[in-house]
Amino acid sequence: MSKKITITEIAEKSGVSVSTVSRVLNNSPSVSPAKRERIQRIIDEYNYTPSIFARGMINHKTKNIGVMLPDITNPYFASFFLQVEHFALSNMYATILFNTMFTKNPRKYETPLSETDYFKIILEKQVDGVLILGGQIDKEEVSPSFVEALNELHRNVPVVIVGSRIEGCDCLFIERNSKQGITSLVHHFKALGHKDIGFVGGEPGIRITSARIDAFRQSMRAFGNEPLERHIVMSDYYAPDGYQAMKQLLEQNPGQLPTAVIAINDMVALGAIRAMKDAGLSCPEDIAIASCDQFLQSDYSIPRLTSVDQHNEYLGRMAVLQLISAINGSMESVSVDHMPQLIIRESCGSTARL
Numbered sequence: 001m002s003k004k005i006t007i008t009e010i011a012e013k014s015g016v017s018v019s020t021v022s023r024v025l026n027n028s029p030s031v032s033p034a035k036r037e038r039i040q041r042i043i044d045e046y047n048y049t050p051s052i053f054a055r056g057m058i059n060h061k062t063k064n065i066g067v068m069l070p071d072i073t074n075p076y077f078a079s080f081f082l083q084v085e086h087f088a089l090s091n092m093y094a095t096i097l098f099n100t101m102f103t104k105n106p107r108k109y110e111t112p113l114s115e116t117d118y119f120k121i122i123l124e125k126q127v128d129g130v131l132i133l134g135g136q137i138d139k140e141e142v143s144p145s146f147v148e149a150l151n152e153l154h155r156n157v158p159v160v161i162v163g164s165r166i167e168g169c170d171c172l173f174i175e176r177n178s179k180q181g182i183t184s185l186v187h188h189f190k191a192l193g194h195k196d197i198g199f200v201g202g203e204p205g206i207r208i209t210s211a212r213i214d215a216f217r218q219s220m221r222a223f224g225n226e227p228l229e230r231h232i233v234m235s236d237y238y239a240p241d242g243y244q245a246m247k248q249l250l251e252q253n254p255g256q257l258p259t260a261v262i263a264i265n266d267m268v269a270l271g272a273i274r275a276m277k278d279a280g281l282s283c284p285e286d287i288a289i290a291s292c293d294q295f296l297q298s299d300y301s302i303p304r305l306t307s308v309d310q311h312n313e314y315l316g317r318m319a320v321l322q323l324i325s326a327i328n329g330s331m332e333s334v335s336v337d338h339m340p341q342l343i344i345r346e347s348c349g350s351t352a353r354l
Contacts, residue, residue: 266291294308
């Protein structure tokens with residue numbers, strides 16, 4: 001028959017409750033054979049296909065997960081969310097995005113809501129679990145009140161955080177390898193003959209910035225070179241910040257510029273290259289540039305950017321796997337083997353020097 005039927009109508013025609021129909025749809029053994037046969041006959045008669053929501057009624061699951069991030073305009077978070085959404089959908093989970101706009105980016109929209117306000121909104125949406133990318137959790141100093149708010153959210157639904165563990169936080173964590181990419185970049189520049197290497201971008205007080213700059217200093221010292229602090233200019237994570245950071249580096253170091261610079265990400269690298277061009281300098285002829293974090297289309301810039309692929313597709317997959325496991329009752333941590341990969345292109349000057 002062509003007429004569509006709802007789960008409520010099936011229950012009415014069968015003379016049973018909606019929950020009993022849902023148990024049949026979920027192959028629960030707690031329905032008598034007579035009732036099961038009566039319900040199944042109506043299902044077959046109307047060729048009924050249950051929705052994900054109907055299948056979730058018996059176990060009180062919505063098959064929705066919440067994803068909270070601070071700025072969807074940032075390519076890092078945008079690409080990460082796409083990976084999460086793809087893998088969640090392949091496991092029959094829909095994703096609800098909560099873009100908190102918790103960022104210093106001057107182009108952000110003004111919002112009166114705090115991240116803890118979003119926790120309340122998330123619970124109102126009745127999601128099965130929450131995945132958190134960035135925001136206050138990335139700060140070096142996370143307030144005790146925010147940690148308690150995270151724990152309260154985790155007591156209601158499983159919460160997985162992509163980032164470094166926070167003392168006193170009961171949530172599950174997927175930890176990134178924050179240092180390997182930097183080490184690879186420094187080794188690559190050293191192999192190309194660079195001695196003076198600078199670093200631009202990254203917001204002060206943020207864990208990923210501190211981790212990468214610490215790794216930069218350690219890698220330089222391993223080669224017997226003490227990095228010059230005036231060659232390290234922090235700013236933020238966007239192209240205008242890369243422009244300003246490189247402009248400051250050029251103005252503060254006349255006559256003693258680094259021959260290579262590492263940028264916190266591809267957007268900062270593009271801003272830095274623009275600042276060099278405006279100052280009459282070329283990349284990589286005057287200063288070679290490479291990025292810690294590859295975004296989409298980095299191989300279409302001029303020059304093509306040497307960058308580090310952080311393999312967000314792997315991190316996104318593992319984060320969703322951890323969350324689904326927690327939703328299903330397993331709080332055991334998923335083993336993560338995150339290995340960033342150096343992608344060599346034109347901006348580091350490899351072709352010219354080798």
